Amino acid sequence: MSAHAEPEGSTSYLFDTGSDLGDQQMRVMPVLLDPLTLDVLDATGVGPGARCLELGAGGGSIARALAERAGPSGRVVAVDLATDYLEDIPGVEVYRHDITQGLPDPGPFDLIHARLVLLHLPQRLEVLRTLVDALAPGGWLVLGEYSGRLPYASAAPTEDELALFDRVMDIGHHVIGAGAGQSLRWAHEAPEHLLNAGLTNVHSREYSFTTVGGDTACRYIDLLVRQIAPPLLSAGLSEGQLTRFHELMLDPRFRGWFYQFVGTRGQKPSSGGASG
Template sequence: MTDTSYLFDTGSDLGAAQMDHLAAMLDAATFGMLTPIGIQSGWRCLDVGAGGGSVARWLADQVGPDGEVLAVDLDTAQLHSQPGVDPVAHDINDGLPGHLAGPYDLIHTRLTLMHLPRREEILALLADSLAPGGWLVVGDVTDRPRRVLSAVSAEDLAVWERIQHLSHRVVGPAGGLDVDWAHRIDDRMVAAGLTEIHGIETSQTVTGGSPGMLLHLSLNKQAYHLLVAAGATAAQLERYQELCRDPQLRTWFYQFLCVRGRRPR
């Protein structure tokens, strides 16, 4: 494998919770972007970075028994026993060899390319793996601040903002994360020769204890030691995790940007 970089372990219990919370927060927007494509029975689909498999399962329902859905992830622990979904443990940095090679009628990837240093090259590879008339759908989150909306103490606000900063501007980039990438997806689809390009940006507010805040909690626990190494204190991390469960805290969630483009016939 080459250039593999991912901060979180999707095969762990915390990783499973992370996938569930992401599905709760992002599936509706993702399905809203996929539905107008008009996915047909018998299509061949690829889900790159399939995670917990919610999108792969949805695709399997659309293509039916005559179709094919290959769900690729570094760790397929969350992808087993899902009818119509073929889980494949694979690093997309190594390309699409053998039975993973195109052409595909639809390729989807969500919250994956933003973690990969070779993201632009991989997007071009995915575009080249489409059948004529096939669709590529890419979703990632942006750098928009997750601003606190509810009344919290100045001390709690300082803790929240510090841990968010360390997570997204220090620890994340050191592990290959690029929260500015999402704004470049449209340009890279144009460069790849795709047409009928269309994007959405969406977000919502979340409160402590809700799936969005529990996602923050899961990510924080998984990155705990990296955050300490970056300068966070144990007391700050403990308070941050308490805030993620506190229903009095209300913030904006990540802004999700999703773009689709089509290979000319």
């Protein structure tokens, strides 16, 4: 379905989903994260007839999965700043839209899902209130976010490379990411905010796994680092260090842990009146 086009508003989102590296990132993310996300989504009972909103839909894998579950009697609305990947998904209505400017479709929705979106947005609390307002009574909000337990290295060919990995993660998240308005505390703060907004049955779960140089998770970490190369260089890393980092992410002697991913769900009471 072709996108409802709209001019992009101002956004601090650090990555560019429409770029070549962003394209590779969108292809890799579902492999890493969809199994957990679908577990959390399916626990809400989403099924035929459901009215769904997929926020920051990226490569569209979850929009597609929701359309399969909602079927022809339901609807799926997908929103992103970049919508090229979403155009041909059967049964999905696409909006190219900045969600900090409000929702392009007021709903109500039985399920709203956003993965790795609110953590990037300084306006996350305002967006959360908008999402809660757009839920139908009994509807579910599901969030997936990375926590402050960053990827870390447990083995590398040299001590210098272990330290290099930590330094890139530290600058990338605590200097560049934080400067762009990202919050790595949000993953663990979100459950309280869902409760404060009036949602019930709030439940969160954490998930992570080991990774080894050359596997999908290391290639994904490298794709993120490649997208922020200019600010990493400005922050004091050298071209040689970045080259060594790229090599390390392909080196099977590198081992570590991937991001910690937190899935959270909360439900609007059936009696309504849950927005706050």
